[in-house]
Amino acid sequence: MRSVWHVKFYLLLIVLQISIFTAFAQTAPAPSTSRTLLRTGHLLDVKTGAEPTGQTIIVTGDRITAITPTASTPKQTGDTEIDLTRYTVMPGLIDVHTHLTMANNFDPYFELSMTPAKEAIIGVENAKVTLEAGFTTVRNVGANDFTDVALRDEINAGHIPGPHMQVSGPALGITGGHMDENLLPYEYHVHGQGVADGIPAVQHQVRENIKYGADLIKIGATGGVLSKGDDPQASQYTLEEMQAIVADAHRLGRKVAAHAHGAQGILFATEAGVDSIEHGSYINDEDIALMKKKGTYLVPTAYLIDWAQQYANLPPLYAQKMKDVSAVEKANIHHAIQSGVKIALGTDAAVYPHGLNAHEVDVYVNQFGMSPLAAIQTGTINAADLMSWTDRTGTIEPGKWADIIAIDGDPLKDVKILQHVNFVMKSGIVYKDETHKQ
Structure with missing residues (x-):
């Protein structure tokens, strides 16, 4: 009863x-149905390079609803009008390799003293800085304790400012590899959160990351620079382990990004079917041929080398590896680009200060020989394609997110002007507006 x-x-x-x-x-x-009318000076079509004048972008809610000639688009009652007629207007930029919850500090004690609370707070600060730099979308490829999942969710909820995010949670890696915690001695028995060895273990780790909110999977295919005791040229995961990772990730609707410096690791990762090779420092002709055959993206993270050579004061255990990688990476990436490998813009921001992301575009143009339009495409349509978000971002078109930036000048003549944007709108909300400054 x-x-x-x-x-x-x-x-x-x-x-x-x-x-x-x-x-x-x-x-x-x-929901509000009022319109925002962005009156543009030049409107950059990142697909063709056309820059028509006198266009108005009509925004309703978080979406672009139309692009019309300004002369035939009068302001109506309830409309908000934004005057960008002095500026070049273009889609918000995309960085597919960031670490928003990490700081530009590689002192071993700082690394060991990091906590989830500190990571979360750092992430809030860096998300705002990145958005105000004109990057309205990012992939966050590696964070402890799923702090990037929390950051993404709080941004999506509108509680804090930041870019649209795809996040990976802890990166997968082998015991003692780049993704492990190698700074403490044996008696502490500390392992990196994404460490998994063997096919059953890596399958479990992929599924666990997805369980806790990962949008993509990040793996360590080779050693790295900012890690103790490993070699950037040495492959880490076996081909069979990476094939298991990719099979599970793809079946569950997630792409895979592979940290890979060494040529053999790049080859293994590409053969396994990863969607992008991050860094690619020792890429060779065999890697290039397979990447082109499979349509694998290369994410160069090249500006960090310039920044590190000028400003970094790395501990000795990292400094020599950075010097060795820096000696070869630029020439190899230049060769890969000239050979026709697909490129998506990624920076590894955190290795250098967040907010400097657009310096990467300048490297592509003035060191790798890309045209300004091709370089801009790496951070718009190419990056959106890698993220499978072509229907949401990457261009200014009706139906896409109203992610829009404005710069004072023509980026097709000088891409360096992207290093300071004057206006940032994300999802129809203005987060930065310096257009009224004299």
Whole structure:
């Protein structure tokens, strides 16, 4: 008898909840249908390089709803008008290799003293800086304790400013590899959160990362620079382990990004079917041929070398590896680009200060020989393609997110002007507006 009363009680609660939600839905204000009219000077079409004048971008809610000639688009009652007629307007930029929850500090004690709370706070700061630098979308490829998942969710909820994010959670790697925690001695028995060895273990780690909110999977195919005791040229995961990772990730709807400096690791990762090779410092002709055959993206993270040579004060255990990689990476990446490998813009921001992301575009043009348009495409349409977000971002077109930036000048003549944007709109909300400064 008691169980019957329990059932009736819970049914009553459910009915009350439905009534409350129904009442709220009936009284809650409807989403705003007012328009924002962005009056542009030059509107850059990143597909063709065309820069028509006198265009108006019509934004409703978080989406672009139309692009029309300004002369035939008068302001209506309720419209908000934004004057960008002095500026070149273009889609928000995309960085597919960031670490928003990490700081530009590689002192071993700082690394060991990091906590989830500190990572989360650092992430809030860096998300704002990155957005205000004109990067309205990022992939975050590696964070401890799923702090990047929390950051993404809080940004999406509108609680803090930041770019659209795809996040990986802890990067997968082998015991003692680039993704492990190698700074402490044996008696501490500390392992990196994404460490997994063997096919069953890597399958479990992929599934666990997805369980806790990962949008993509990041793996260590080779050693790295900013890690103790490993060799950037040495492959780490076996081909079979990476094939298992990719099979599970792709079946579950996630792409795979492979940290890979050494040529053999690049080859293994590409053969396994990863979607992007990050860094690619020792890439060779065999790697290039296979990447072109499979359509694998290369994410060069090249500006960090210039920054490190000028400003970094790395501990000795990292400094020599950075010097060795820096000696070869630029020439190899230049060769890969000239050979026709697909490129998506990624920076490894955190190795250098967040907010300097657009310096990467300058390297592509003035060191790797890309045209300004091709370089801009790496951080717009190419990056959107790698993220499978072509329907959402990468160009200014009706139906896509209203992710829009404005710069004072023509980036097709000088891409360096992208290093300071004057206006940033993300999802129809203005986060930066310096257009009224004299």
